[in-house]
Amino acid sequence: xxxxxxxxxxxxxxxxxxxxxxxxxxxxxxxxxxxxxxxxxxxxxxxxxxxxxxxxxxxxxxxxxxxxxxxxxxxxxxxxxxxxxxxxxxxxxxxxxxxxxxxxxxxxxxxxxxxxxxxxxxxxxxxxxxxxxxxxxxxxxxxxxxxxxxxxxxxxxxxxxxxxxxxxxxxxxxxxxxxxxxxxxxxxxxxxxxxxxxxxxxxxxxxxxxxxxxxxxxxxxxxxxxxxxx
Amino acid sequence: xxxxxxxxxxxxxxxxxxxxxxxxxxxxxxxxxxxxxxxxxxxxxxxxxxxxxxxxxxxxxxxxxxxxxxxxxxxxxxxxxxxxxxxxxxxxxxxxxxxxxxxxxxxxxxxxxxxxxxxxxxxxxxxxxxxxxxxxxxxxxxxxxxxxxxxxxxxxxxxxxxxxxxxxxxxxxxxxxxxxxxxxxxxxxxxxxxxxxxxxxxxxxxxxxxxxxxxxxxxxxxxxxxxxxx
Amino acid sequence: xxxxxxxxxxxxxxxxxxxxxxxxxxxxxxxxxxxxxxxxxxxxxxxxxxxxxxxxxxxxxxxxxxxxxxxxxxxxxxxxxxxxxxxxxxxxxxxxxxxxxxxxxxxxxxxxxxxxxxxxxxxxxxxxxxxxxxxxxxxxxxxxxxxxxxxxxxxxxxxxxxxxxxxxxxxxxxxxxxxxxxxxxxxxxxxxxxxxxxxxxxxxxxxxxxxxxxxxxxxxxxxxxxxxxx
Amino acid sequence: xxxxxxxxxxxxxxxxxxxxxxxxxxxxxxxxxxxxxxxxxxxxxxxxxxxxxxxxxxxxxxxxxxxxxxxxxxxxxxxxxxxxxxxxxxxxxxxxxxxxxxxxxxxxxxxxxxxxxxxxxxxxxxxxxxxxxxxxxxxxxxxxxxxxxxxxxxxxxxxxxxxxxxxxxxxxxxxxxxxxxxxxxxxxxxxxxxxxxxxxxxxxxxxxxxxxxxxxxxxxxxxxxxxxxx
Numbered sequence: 001x002x003x004x005x006x007x008x009x010x011x012x013x014x015x016x017x018x019x020x021x022x023x024x025x026x027x028x029x030x031x032x033x034x035x036x037x038x039x040x041x042x043x044x045x046x047x048x049x050x051x052x053x054x055x056x057x058x059x060x061x062x063x064x065x066x067x068x069x070x071x072x073x074x075x076x077x078x079x080x081x082x083x084x085x086x087x088x089x090x091x092x093x094x095x096x097x098x099x100x101x102x103x104x105x106x107x108x109x110x111x112x113x114x115x116x117x118x119x120x121x122x123x124x125x126x127x128x129x130x131x132x133x134x135x136x137x138x139x140x141x142x143x144x145x146x147x148x149x150x151x152x153x154x155x156x157x158x159x160x161x162x163x164x165x166x167x168x169x170x171x172x173x174x175x176x177x178x179x180x181x182x183x184x185x186x187x188x189x190x191x192x193x194x195x196x197x198x199x200x201x202x203x204x205x206x207x208x209x210x211x212x213x214x215x216x217x218x219x220x221x222x223x224x225x226x227x228x229x230x
Numbered sequence: 231x232x233x234x235x236x237x238x239x240x241x242x243x244x245x246x247x248x249x250x251x252x253x254x255x256x257x258x259x260x261x262x263x264x265x266x267x268x269x270x271x272x273x274x275x276x277x278x279x280x281x282x283x284x285x286x287x288x289x290x291x292x293x294x295x296x297x298x299x300x301x302x303x304x305x306x307x308x309x310x311x312x313x314x315x316x317x318x319x320x321x322x323x324x325x326x327x328x329x330x331x332x333x334x335x336x337x338x339x340x341x342x343x344x345x346x347x348x349x350x351x352x353x354x355x356x357x358x359x360x361x362x363x364x365x366x367x368x369x370x371x372x373x374x375x376x377x378x379x380x381x382x383x384x385x386x387x388x389x390x391x392x393x394x395x396x397x398x399x400x401x402x403x404x405x406x407x408x409x410x411x412x413x414x415x416x417x418x419x420x421x422x423x424x425x426x427x428x429x430x431x432x433x434x435x436x437x438x439x440x441x442x443x444x445x446x447x448x449x450x451x452x453x454x455x456x457x458x459x460x
Numbered sequence: 461x462x463x464x465x466x467x468x469x470x471x472x473x474x475x476x477x478x479x480x481x482x483x484x485x486x487x488x489x490x491x492x493x494x495x496x497x498x499x500x501x502x503x504x505x506x507x508x509x510x511x512x513x514x515x516x517x518x519x520x521x522x523x524x525x526x527x528x529x530x531x532x533x534x535x536x537x538x539x540x541x542x543x544x545x546x547x548x549x550x551x552x553x554x555x556x557x558x559x560x561x562x563x564x565x566x567x568x569x570x571x572x573x574x575x576x577x578x579x580x581x582x583x584x585x586x587x588x589x590x591x592x593x594x595x596x597x598x599x600x601x602x603x604x605x606x607x608x609x610x611x612x613x614x615x616x617x618x619x620x621x622x623x624x625x626x627x628x629x630x631x632x633x634x635x636x637x638x639x640x641x642x643x644x645x646x647x648x649x650x651x652x653x654x655x656x657x658x659x660x661x662x663x664x665x666x667x668x669x670x671x672x673x674x675x676x677x678x679x680x681x682x683x684x685x686x687x688x689x690x
Numbered sequence: 691x692x693x694x695x696x697x698x699x700x701x702x703x704x705x706x707x708x709x710x711x712x713x714x715x716x717x718x719x720x721x722x723x724x725x726x727x728x729x730x731x732x733x734x735x736x737x738x739x740x741x742x743x744x745x746x747x748x749x750x751x752x753x754x755x756x757x758x759x760x761x762x763x764x765x766x767x768x769x770x771x772x773x774x775x776x777x778x779x780x781x782x783x784x785x786x787x788x789x790x791x792x793x794x795x796x797x798x799x800x801x802x803x804x805x806x807x808x809x810x811x812x813x814x815x816x817x818x819x820x821x822x823x824x825x826x827x828x829x830x831x832x833x834x835x836x837x838x839x840x841x842x843x844x845x846x847x848x849x850x851x852x853x854x855x856x857x858x859x860x861x862x863x864x865x866x867x868x869x870x871x872x873x874x875x876x877x878x879x880x881x882x883x884x885x886x887x888x889x890x891x892x893x894x895x896x897x898x899x900x901x902x903x904x905x906x907x908x909x910x911x912x913x914x915x916x917x918x919x920x
Contacts, residue, residue, distance in 0.1 A: 047307035048300060050429030052341065065434055070738060077737035111742065115878065116871035126871075181346035181356075185424065188345065192425040194875065195882040196434040199740030204755055204886040277537035278530060280659030282571065295664055411576035411586075415654065418578065422655040426664040507767035508760060510889030512801065525894055641806035641816075645884065648808065652885040656894040 061176040062089045065193040084197030090174040107146045122154040141167050156180045291406040292319045295423040314427030320404040337376045352384040371397050386410045521636040522549045525653040544657030550634040567606045582614040601627050616640045751866040752779045755883040774887030780864040797836045808881050812844040831857050846870045
């Protein structure tokens, strides 16, 4: 919490007042940034953070992208070793325009889950289940689910997170109604983010300098269809 | 006004003639540029400005994007401290192809308002209300609204701005019909702009160099699902 | 024509054989590149050219984007002084897989015309009229029109150019059927190109370095809504 | 195979175990990367590789983009000499979560085939035929086809590859069911990739420095409509 406290107004470490932050426009995901920093355990100098946050009566939802990791190949190039994701962070409201950041819940969408979200029809729902301890001895202790269900009349969606902790015997549920306009922002931002969290933007922008005329001649390849070589 | 005058033909500071500008293609939002410059109060060297402008019988509408601001974090990275926006500028016509730039009205769309606009169905409308003095002692003195209403038969939209000034006792209204083709440009440009005014393009292009093979080994993390750590 | 001849096989300056070019994949708009070069009258070193070309029985159609021009502002920044465009080039066929490049016809789509094309419904048509001598003494001597009409059954479009020359008493018409898949490429490429030919990509990627902590303090602005200042 | 073997677990050169790779997230198309490297015969240092892979019961499908090639022009610029593509790689399953990479089949989508795929309606199919030896003496010896057919109820597609080898008397068929969410990822990634494999991103980002005020004056061009000059 030390890491977070420098962002939070000193008088309200648990229930900080949103009013000033909203007005100055400076809240934007500052807390989640520090979390993300802790998670990634990376050199952060030069890194930039951005998110999209909606504040509603009972909870807030903030969304930010996480970049993929690359690992070096023997050839000198590199390849995606771990896909990025889109992180959803929920906080419960603890009063009017007050949210308790210490009770936040996280849900990281994989590329395919992002695909599910951006292709959701106006009357369709989707639900994802995560077990963060999957394939470990703690498997099944905690179950998370994220569901997106239509508000009706093409007016937006409910975004719900449920976290069932069998060890601590808790069952947290946070629900944020998202308007059609807000969902359009999310859909557009996630469609933009998707090729980036998969590393395709980097694979597609290896802009080599134009080959010089003096380049050594290539061997003729009678069948340029590279799909043919094995 | 001194700032603007260098752009305007000297003989027509109020009602400048659009003909020459349109033909040469050089008008494109030069005035709004200077306004934006004044507003942002930033180092402008190297900055580039672009807009999309439609000139109609009774008024003109120009649209240009405004970048988000970033502020530095202790980690060395930075985060969005203020979202960008999409600025709409309206001018009334004061004659054939003459527009009075001094009577311009501005309306800045937030990311969510941009989301509302780009998801608008052919027969749908939307309306936004702004009070530039909100939460100050001047609250309520001036009320702005922007509405977008269908022209009918899937042929485009009316974009209307109303500015009610209770102090000066004025009520200005400007309306610009936008064809389906022009709205397609606006929708495409705003969809493109949206991730940028939210700073997501910058958050998603922190292209680190590929990690070298000699990199210090990482601590094994049994549960790489970063959503799990708090 | 000297400029072009270096690209064309010496034995077929008028009716060059497409077969070899298609097989090697090297034809891609080389001719139009030289035209574009002549038009732009710019320093071309470092410039890159790309197009999308469809070859059909009676004519070929090639499409390539043209960048906007920027002019310098007193502030040190720059603004779009002339929008870019999307250039369509048509050549008639003069035999099986032979096209006569000297009879090419050009049509440059403005941003709004691009908007019209990318928002075209499956059963919709559009038509644009250009008079290259508009507002000069030669106005009306030559009239060009481009029409896009559905092939029927959601299977693509005819792209037709008509050039009526009242001085030379000629009336050229070239028509290229474009499949649904080819039109999807055109729609996607043009949607991608649109913000670029308007200069929005450059206006949206002025990535300033993150402000340093030691930056001089800003004056407090009680109303950050920049739309309000005039 | 030497090239590949360094990626594969030593104990399972033919039927490698996917479990560990999936869990660590490190499989992502490592094999195809080495193939692609062999094919492109290029300097790979600095190159980045990314893909999207779905593992299903009977086969796996991985998709990755391939950049276009540019060749130098006399002007100093360069132009696309060979379009890029989107490579599909299929592997058969040889057990639970085990795939035989040595039996992979490749299919490279051209820009127009990408256009066909991204414009596919929920109930539509498409099929492409490739003869890698087309126009050589081996024409017709091997025939490949890729078909994409709806799973029904708007729930996704089957992606099928058939490779008929008349010399080896083999007929391989691999089929991968792709969910609606997975297809949304593919559609979004391919729509993103399309302008890049055509080189349009590079043609559209030749960002010249803003012209200086001291630039030599241009000759007046009475008709700036560049479509008019031949």
